[in-house]
Amino acid sequence: MQDPFKGFNDDDDQNNQNGNGPQGLPLPPNYATVVNADGNMRIAKVGFSWTMLVFSPFPTIFRADWYNLLCILGIELGASMLLVMTVSVNQLAQVTPVLQLVFYVLWGSIYNMMYFKHLFNRGFVPADDRSRDLLTQAHYWTQPKEK
Template sequence: MQNPFGNNDDNQGGPGGLPLPPNYATVVDPTTGEMRLGKVGFSFTALIFTFLVPVFRNDWYNFLCMIGLQAGVFMGVYSLPNLTPDNLARIWAIADTLFQILWGFIYNMMYFKHLFNRGFQPTDQRSREILVNGHYLKEN
């Protein structure tokens, strides 16, 4: 199959031998053979869709972490004394925007680290290098 990503390396590490973009890595659970594919780096999908990303990836652990952190901040913001409802709404809008940016920067790392804690391992040397260079995995 011709590689649509323009790089000439043997980049056939995807499911079924399909070519992968340069910043994607594959991991596999050696006990079940389950394979997961993910991007290493900034997550534009988490920036835009926040909580829907872990739902679509069936990543309930990180979904609950994201909800819990935002709920804690939400309760903290709405417990501030002597603020009008308009000011509280503005503060919450700013906090929500900051959370969207935060999830964009760290969600992919959270996803891979949780997979590693569950026993997943990189499928090949290329994926291992991408994960080590992105500081998602420690060098062995």
């Protein structure tokens, strides 16, 4: 595939400080690439997940991240059951939207970290130095200790 950005400026290294994504396309500065031993590659954002804030829990489904989807649904179901058992019926209509907003902000804040941590548990590692530095700086990745 031909690079669509080729020809704008010949000093390609000056403008492409963010590494290369698939087919040599540049990645945004807050995206990291991880790869496993089989060569499977995943690219995801590091930091706050606006899609989880707005569309929770659909990003987990689109990423086929079934483990985190079940964790999120289990925590929300448990909190909802606890809420129903402890709050009167009159207060339930007032408390439920607040609890939903709290969960949306919580999942937006931590979902990308949950996704990367699960990938690391499945054998994925940062694909390049830029991704490793970005994940280390965000405290998503720690260097494994050598034996």
